[in-house]
Amino acid sequence: MAKERVTDIVERIALPIAASENVELVDIEYKKEGADWYLRVFIDKQGGVDIDDCSRVSEQLSDQLDIVDPIPNAYFLEVSSPGAERPLKKPADFSRVIGEYVHVSLYEPLEGQKAFEGVLRNYDESGALLEVRVKTRTKQVLVPLEKIAHARLAVDL
Structure with a gap:
């Protein structure tokens, strides 16, 4: 089967x-x-x-x-239990964790990267809006839904 x-x-x-x-x-x-x-x-x-x-x-x-x-x-x-790094698969999973730290892996690079970690600021039909740290500053990255291969909660160290 x-x-x-x-x-x-x-x-x-x-x-x-x-x-x-x-x-x-x-x-x-x-x-x-x-x-x-x-x-x-x-x-x-x-x-x-x-x-x-x-x-x-x-x-x-x-x-x-x-x-x-x-x-x-x-x-x-x-x-x-799915543990601290629970997978995010359904839209409701993403909506429930807005404001939390997540890891998103992509099918293809976006801005030269195939993975991002940051705070999920929004999730809708346009994609997942992440606030990511780049050295001493933060920036927002909109990841289109069709590029998301896997997503999960992440532990922010």
């Missing part, structure tokens, strides 16, 4: 479980590492998730995956 297909099926199963547990489904990964396959489900909520949240979602999801059986090979199921 194709990798995208597995994550789509798992998303359909996990969304109502996450909603029933009052957590947000942040991301799903299905990937092979060495000889083993991993299905990673990342959840979050205001104030962060704890081990009990992860355990409840994991148990329910495991039960449903056993019934639907969308994955033909053996795998490890991991349910956890």
Whole structure:
């Protein structure tokens, strides 16, 4: 089964479980590492998730995956927090973190760079407006949406 297909099926199963547990489904990964396959489900909520949240979602999801059986090979199921460097994928993810420090990787260079880190000042159909530090000054960079390959929260050191 194709990798995208597995994550789509798992998303359909996990969304109502996450909603029933009052957590947000942040991301799903299905990937092979060495000889083993991993299905990673990342959840979050205001104030962060704890081990009990992860355990409840994991148990329910495991039960449903056993019934639907969308994955033909053996795998490890991991349910956890996305961590401090949470990925930003949906428009709502970006809107929620306006004013926070982010890392944005690009498909192609913009102003000679393929990555920027800075404070997200705005996000709309024109792109992500970042305030980045360049030595002793700051400048604003508008990153068009179609150039964004990956984005995540970042730790500002």
